[in-house]
Amino acid sequence: MLTIHGLPVSVHTRKVIVAALEKQIAYRNEPVIPFDPPPGWATLSPTGKIPVVTEGDLVLRDSSAICAWLERRQPQPALYPAAAGPFAEALWLEEYADGTVFREVIHGLFFQQVIRPNILKQPSDQAAIASVLGQAAPKVLGYLEAQVDGEHLVGDAFGIADIAVVSNLINFHYLGHALDPARYPKLGRYFRQQIRRPAFRQALQAERPFADSMGLSTAFLAASDPVTA
Numbered sequence: 233m234l235t236i237h238g239l240p241v242s243v244h245t246r247k248v249i250v251a252a253l254e255k256q257i258a259y260r261n262e263p264v265i266p267f268d269p270p271p272g273w274a275t276l277s278p279t280g281k282i283p284v285v286t287e288g289d290l291v292l293r294d295s296s297a298i299c300a301w302l303e304r305r306q307p308q309p310a311l312y313p314a315a316a317g318p319f320a321e322a323l324w325l326e327e328y329a330d331g332t333v334f335r336e337v338i339h340g341l342f343f344q345q346v347i348r349p350n351i352l353k354q355p356s357d358q359a360a361i362a363s364v365l366g367q368a369a370p371k372v373l374g375y376l377e378a379q380v381d382g383e384h385l386v387g388d389a390f391g392i393a394d395i396a397v398v399s400n401l402i403n404f405h406y407l408g409h410a411l412d413p414a415r416y417p418k419l420g421r422y423f424r425q426q427i428r429r430p431a432f433r434q435a436l437q438a439e440r441p442f443a444d445s446m447g448l449s450t451a452f453l454a455a456s457d458p459v460t461a
């Protein structure tokens with residue numbers, strides 16, 4: 233059985249967990265916290281980041297590399313489009329989510345709202361939070377809003393772009409922020425539909441104790457079940 237190392241409320245760890253759940257690949261989760269890693273972690277994760285996957289002697293790093301490996305390991309159900317154009321579009325949105333959405337919005341908010349007060353024992357920088365919410369978030373969420381055209385982000389099947397984007401949006405909600413329905417009506421509806429998928433439900437249920445212990449906001453989970461939009 234493979235082991236997914238990483239705190240399950242992490243955007244990139246959840247991405248791998250949901251991909252494994254969609255493919256019904258059995259795994260166990262080792263909830264490694266990057267700020268307080270276990271001995272030997274630097275060998276498993278040269279960047280110090282989560283997630284890492286191990287299976288026997290195999291060690292895999294980076295959520296994108298791991299998800300691509302899962303697809304080769306068990307091709308069905310496919311999480312990547314077969315045709316070249318949609319495949320590239322899915323990889324772009326995966327990269328946009330993992331890089332831009334995470335780095336410019338989620339990471340900054342998480343650092344200020346959770347890491348600084350709870351782990352570093354420093355006050356949150358309210359100006360930094362306001363800057364992310366006022367400048368970076370509208371740009372990124374506006375782009376995502378424009379990408380929603382139907383049930384899934386690429387083509388007519390659920391896939392890696394949906395997993396990567398929705399995983400970021402879950403943490404945006406965990407941090408107590410909402411998608412303004414006037415500005416992001418399609419993205420909000422899309423998000424509420426996606427988190428009802430069995431794989432997201434299962435992942436969210438399993439990570440709930442971590443979310444609760446970290447004081448994250450879970451009100452959106454009750455509000456989105458059943459989908460009312």
Ligand SMILES: N[C@@H](CCC(=O)N[C@@H](CS)C(=O)NCC(=O)O)C(=O)O
Nearest residue numbers: 242243244266281282283294295296
């Ligand atoms: N490109 C990496 C990014 C992983 C990443 O940024 N993970 C975050 C948690 S979601 C992390 O480990 N942060 C701690 C750190 O940067 O030290 C991937 O896709 O796995």
